[in-house]
Amino acid sequence: MLRVYGGMIVLALAGPVAAQQRLGEVQAPRAPEQVYAKVCGYCHGRNVGPILLGRHLPAETVKYVARHGQNGMPAFRPTEVTPAELDALAAWIATAPARKEEHGQ
Amino acid sequence: MSGFSIDRRGLLGTGLGASLAAGLGTGASAANPAPLAPGRTKADFAGAMKAFRGVVGAEWVFGDEEAVAPWSKTYIPDPAHQYKPVGAVCPQSVEEVQEIVRIANTYKQPLWTVSTGKNMGYGMTAPATPGQVVLDLKRMNRILEVDADLGTCLLEPGVTYQQLKDYLEENKIPLWIDVPTVGPIASPVGNTLDRGVGYTPYGEHFMFQCGMEVCLPDGRLMRTGMGSIKGSTAWQAFKWGYGPYLDGLFTQSNFGIVTKMGLWLMPKPPVYKPFMVRHANMEDVPKIIEAMRPLRVSNLVANCNLMMSASYQLAMFKRRNEIVPDGAPLDEASLKKAATANGLGMWNTYFALYGTEQTVAGVEPIIRATLTASGGEVLTAAEMEGNPWFHHHQTLMQGGLNLDEVGLLRWRGAGGGLAWFAPVAAARGVEAERQTALAKEIVEKHGFDYTAAYAIGWRDLHHIIALLFDKADPAQEQKADACYRELVTRFGAQGWASYRTGVNSMDLVAQQYGEVNRDFNRTLKRAIDPNGILSPGKSGIHP
Numbered sequence: 001m002l003r004v005y006g007g008m009i010v011l012a013l014a015g016p017v018a019a020q021q022r023l024g025e026v027q028a029p030r031a032p033e034q035v036y037a038k039v040c041g042y043c044h045g046r047n048v049g050p051i052l053l054g055r056h057l058p059a060e061t062v063k064y065v066a067r068h069g070q071n072g073m074p075a076f077r078p079t080e081v082t083p084a085e086l087d088a089l090a091a092w093i094a095t096a097p098a099r100k101e102e103h104g105q
Numbered sequence: 106m107s108g109f110s111i112d113r114r115g116l117l118g119t120g121l122g123a124s125l126a127a128g129l130g131t132g133a134s135a136a137n138p139a140p141l142a143p144g145r146t147k148a149d150f151a152g153a154m155k156a157f158r159g160v161v162g163a164e165w166v167f168g169d170e171e172a173v174a175p176w177s178k179t180y181i182p183d184p185a186h187q188y189k190p191v192g193a194v195c196p197q198s199v200e201e202v203q204e205i206v207r208i209a210n211t212y213k214q215p216l217w218t219v220s221t222g223k224n225m226g227y228g229m230t231a232p233a234t235p236g237q238v239v240l241d242l243k244r245m246n247r248i249l250e251v252d253a254d255l256g257t258c259l260l261e262p263g264v265t266y267q268q269l270k271d272y273l274e275e276n277k278i279p280l281w282i283d284v285p286t287v288g289p290i291a292s293p294v295g296n297t298l299d300r301g302v303g304y305t306p307y308g309e310h311f312m313f314q315c316g317m318e319v320c321l322p323d324g325r326l327m328r329t330g331m332g333s334i335k336g337s338t339a340w341q342a343f344k345w346g347y348g349p350y351l352d353g354l355f356t357q358s359n360f361g362i363v364t365k366m367g368l369w370l371m372p373k374p375p376v377y378k379p380f381m382v383r384h385a386n387m388e389d390v391p392k393i394i395e396a397m398r399p400l401r402v403s404n405l406v407a408n409c410n411l412m413m414s415a416s417y418q419l420a421m422f423k424r425r426n427e428i429v430p431d432g433a434p435l436d437e438a439s440l441k442k443a444a445t446a447n448g449l450g451m452w453n454t455y456f457a458l459y460g461t462e463q464t465v466a467g468v469e470p471i472i473r474a475t476l477t478a479s480g481g482e483v484l485t486a487a488e489m490e491g492n493p494w495f496h497h498h499q500t501l502m503q504g505g506l507n508l509d510e511v512g513l514l515r516w517r518g519a520g521g522g523l524a525w526f527a528p529v530a531a532a533r534g535v536e537a538e539r540q541t542a543l544a545k546e547i548v549e550k551h552g553f554d555y556t557a558a559y560a561i562g563w564r565d566l567h568h569i570i571a572l573l574f575d576k577a578d579p580a581q582e583q584k585a586d587a588c589y590r591e592l593v594t595r596f597g598a599q600g601w602a603s604y605r606t607g608v609n610s611m612d613l614v615a616q617q618y619g620e621v622n623r624d625f626n627r628t629l630k631r632a633i634d635p636n637g638i639l640s641p642g643k644s645g646i647h648p
């Protein structure tokens with residue numbers, strides 16, 4: 001029997017609503033917290049990249065660095081983080097509070 | 106702008122705000138626009154770009170230098186700034202890809218295809234020859250099928266490992282993925298097409314690929330394996346189909362654009378037990394490989410092992426000047442001291458056991474005995490819990506996601522320079538011993554460090570040498586370029602050629618594989634792509 005999973009609705013957990021990946025559909029727009037968790041946060045605040053949150057970095061600078069990739073950071077293209085996602089992400093990073101669990105090394 | 110003075114890891118430079126206009130060391134602000142493809146006029150290029158806009162919409166075609174900057178960033182040495190795309194076009198469907206290919210034929214506009222375009226240390230999205238428009242497939246990111254019983258999936262090129270893992274977890278499907286070290290932002294399709302490697306038992310990625318859909322250079326769609334049989338349910342189950350096996354032709358090549366790919370996924374085992382084997386001396390290389398080979402060939406150890414040098418490991422989370430002063434060579438005594446202080450040996454070999462309580466308990470003593478006899482300390486989570494290096498490999502060997510290794514990029518200065526040199530050898534201790542000695546001699550001669558690992562495959566070794574340099578320093582970039590060429594040439598002279606290479610060295614490596622092979626590839630290329638529009642220069646294959 002061919003059992004194909006798809007279109008399943010999974011209850012959203014507490015916190016920011018995460019857009020689920022659905023079978024046969026392109027990735028839905030992601031909230032800033034989600035982009036941060038799935039892309040930026042793997043390096044920033046986890047030994048590899050500098051801490052971003054709680055530093056009130058100007059949104060324009062965040063956008064510029066994301067698109068150009070400063071120094072050891074790769075550049076992120078509009079196909080990876082859409083212009084709308086990046087606008088929201090940069091605004092969110094500019095105002096987000098610091099997180100205790102984040103660390104540089 | 107005072108908030109910018111914190112420079113924890115050097116990725117955000119000081120005085121950033123003031124230097125926005127100066128280009129931030131991104132390398133994307135060069136005054137000269139990228140050149141067009143040979144023989145193409147501005148009018149040809151403008152015509153192609155206009156037609157592309159008609160297919161995907163103006164917002165998904167990028168032509169001016171600033172807009173193309175995200176596709177121009179590379180880590181590889183490129184002292185002449187020659188690896189630069191001239192534009193980018195980003196379709197979201199197979200039909201759009203076909204239309205783009207037809208337009209490219211009309212205007213003879215070459216297209217450099219990428220899936221997620223994170224080929225970091227091999228050129229990222231930069232093309233091998235001038236004047237190419239990047240065909241960026243990241244927006245095609247549909248997971249088309251996951252079959253939990255067969256352990257298969259069918260994916261579009263833009264699906265990241267992160268997306269696939271999230272999908273499996275959200276839907277409680279007990280299948281694993283197998284990631285290269287940079288999983289979150291890279292893709293199963295892109296990595297497999299460059300014949301990349303991961304670290305579960307499904308780590309030799311192309312071995313676990315099954316069925317493709319390919320847009321040919323004339324715009325027609327072809328399915329490989331069982332995919333062309335109407336009503337077949339075995340496209341993702343049976344690799345070979347009938348007649349010549351075609352899938353290999355579309356890996357590391359420029360014969361087609363892969364628009365769908367089938368993959369096998371490993372069922373999550375009841376027991377997963379990661380190990381680290383710590384060896385104290387640089388000279389232990391042959392002993393480790395001799396001990397590991399029978400375990401790998403017999404499949405008692407089923408995953409691709411990473412045998413990591415102390416310097417590679419330290420470079421992930423430390424800076425060079427924390428270990429030796431700037432300008433000083435990275436001597437063995439300093440390295441050993443830093444390694445010991447961090448719970449590491451001079452070589453650290455990671456493998457895991459997968460199975461049931463009974464099978465793991467049955468195999469473990471055999472493996473322990475062999476590896477202990479090689480002079481290694483065999484360690485598990487019981488001893489290594491909390492060690493960040495052990496944690497990293499523990500994550501990798503179960504298809505987990507992290508980007509810890511990106512830390513390598515700031516080992517030396519803040520400029521982010523990296524070129525992978527990955528020569529292949531048979532899994533024999535003596536060969537590895539000779540390779541390590543030769544690599545050390547060459548990199549040190551040019552002022553660089555031997556930061557390397559061996560990936561121990563079934564019967565082969567990929568010697569993965571990270572040539573790390575400061576790309577912000579033009580003199581170092583020049584030296585890195587010279588060093589890389591010497592590595593390729595002198596290893597080649599000993600019979601060791603690369604399994605894969607960056608756009609900076611594709612012709613050089615292709616020459617080593619010989620004129621008959623090159624001629625065969627060229628003959629195919631001319632027959633199927635007479636206008637030479639698909640990724641000219643990939644793997645040294647030119648129209």
Ligand SMILES: Cc1cc2nc3c(=O)[nH]c(=O)nc-3n(C[C@H](O)[C@H](O)[C@H](O)COP(=O)(O)OP(=O)(O)OC[C@H]3O[C@@H](n4cnc5c(N)ncnc54)[C@H](O)[C@@H]3O)c2cc1C
Pocket residue numbers: 218219220221222223224225226229242262284285286287290291292293294295296298299300301302303355357358361362363364510511513523643
């Ligand atoms: C720190 C670090 C660690 C790394 N570790 C690993 C590792 O463990 N294993 C490993 O394999 N790599 C590793 N890499 C290298 C690289 O980043 C990965 O291989 C990555 O998966 C490749 O990028 P991608 O998946 O986005 O593929 P892409 O960049 O999209 O594709 C790679 C190439 O495949 C071809 N291609 C892609 N899509 C298509 C298509 N649809 N049709 C035809 N041809 C296509 C193109 O030539 C393209 O350039 C590492 C890099 C870094 C910096």
